[in-house]
Amino acid sequence: MTDNRTYRLAVLPGDGIGPEVTREAVRVLEAAAGRFGFRLEATTHPVGGAALDASGDPLPPETQAACRAADAVLLGAVGGPAWDEAPPGRRPEDGLLRLRRLLGAFANLRPVTVPAALAGASPLRPERVAGTDLVIVRELTGGIYFGTPRGIEQGPEGRRGVNTMRYDEAEIERIATVAFELAARRRGRVTSVDKANVLDVSRLWREVVTSVHRDRFPEIELDHLYVDNAAMQLVRDPRRFDVVLTANLFGDILSDLAATLPGSLGLLPSASIGGGVGLFEPVHGSAPDLAGTGRANPLAAILSGAMLLEHLGESDAAAAVRRAVASTLDDGFRTPDLAGDGEAACSTQAMGAAVCERLESTEVMA
Template structure:
């Protein structure tokens, strides 16, 4: 097949298990690309602790420029115990924050799916959690994490939650656009009964909804939303919320599938999208070929969605589901009496099944 489309990926393996899991994501990207008529070229660059050790800073200028010039960025994870004593701009995590700022991304997308094959791994009852498919749309650059004034005041401290109408409007548009591609329902989460900034949030989201009458909108207070995520997660389609509430709720929902190794994320809205697994660098298992690459592979599927290769993205998700349906489990999911698949073996199985789904679809009359 003559590849007429090509994508340049800035590959930032990061630290710990980052190189292992993103390597499998690249394997899957290259395989489905070949089957769908496009090519993927990945160029490796340093970030986080690896960059600190090599260049003295967590985000070298060369990495920053390469990311800005790429079609997408695939990131592993940053950090580890060897850099725990670093402070300020010498923290590995500073590289990630600086990269997000450089790319201008403001919308964090975190899908939480519980395939029926893994419902038994959830801390909730399988009949309650199986089939869950939620997309959290979290505002990434505003809210209490970035509000001023802040700091210590005598024997107290202050952090300020602040949002402008423009910030709320742009993240609301992202949520409604995503809902149109999914189940057509947005749940906006706030604390409008207590916080004035949440009153503004609710007003602006409602105004944006006026332009999207084909999407259903409801509002929930954040405390009720937290309860509902645990009580009945399948009621949600797209959850729209600010930075703080989104951070907490998406981490709560991350427990539903039973392993952080299953959860991808995307940060979009800027010049170039950033795609990374939710989990950390897990230095205790780094280099052992036992980490779960699913989150990194599904992050690659989100990458394909963003560059317009939606059929290939669906093939990747099918490959993951088919591999799980076939009984393959990495160490974090395998039962005590089961043989766990290695990181590389799981990645190969997903790539094979993703490519097979393309061939099967092509042969279907």
């Protein structure tokens, strides 16, 4: 922060629909700043495929420097078929992984809510999903995606692929702490997901999570589920969950499963935190087929902006953005991914304008 309530924001639009949805998110953030009396100093920098095309690096040094100097980073999306054949180290997603490591972002938070106005858009029955309000806390920098040894090697009977799922006790403690602290601000319940009936690493996970709960957060309710049962319960009874705590691989799968509950990825924000600078991005990908058509849903990016504001301590502004989004949906605004039969669809820009209009008319909470 450069001075009292002035925040440096690094904006990384990325690829595909990233620039379009990010533009609307920044527009809403600026409206929130004007409404709630703080300032944003936003600068834009290349990442992913756009950066590869410009410089040959998916995370150029100048982008790295801007992100390190920022109070928060807002990312659009990276990737697309144009770079599918790129070699390792020169793929758009490599820039994202490097960015997470650069920022020390070990905890990924994915809220999943199903507003009553959109319950009918879910692939599940509306009465099953309406009122769903959960957050998946996924460990982001450890586990099988980063453990060693790893690779493809030649064995006596042909090639052999190896990946190693490993966690140190300290890694489990710090992600468990994030989940319990989050639950204390919500409904006070953590569900830890593992595979302790089969995996040694999951047995350690369960032991450490139980210890952190007993020693530091006894007031929080804790239960444990095996990952296969957790997947079933997310579909069968999603409203039973408050905070779901899990490892990198399981979190990747479960968060994508939970993303289907509202019926559109265009509603789902995320935050990656742990270091001094948080990274905020919509869950959806770059959707290159929608780029430039004005059909992309900006609400996930806008709601990622609300998480960004909360991270900066501007909780009243964050709450106002969420209320403005809810009011916009209640008033019937729908991008094509949300529009049902016979419902009119609005453009990316029109959805962003509608949210801004409702945000600017929102009363400032005392």
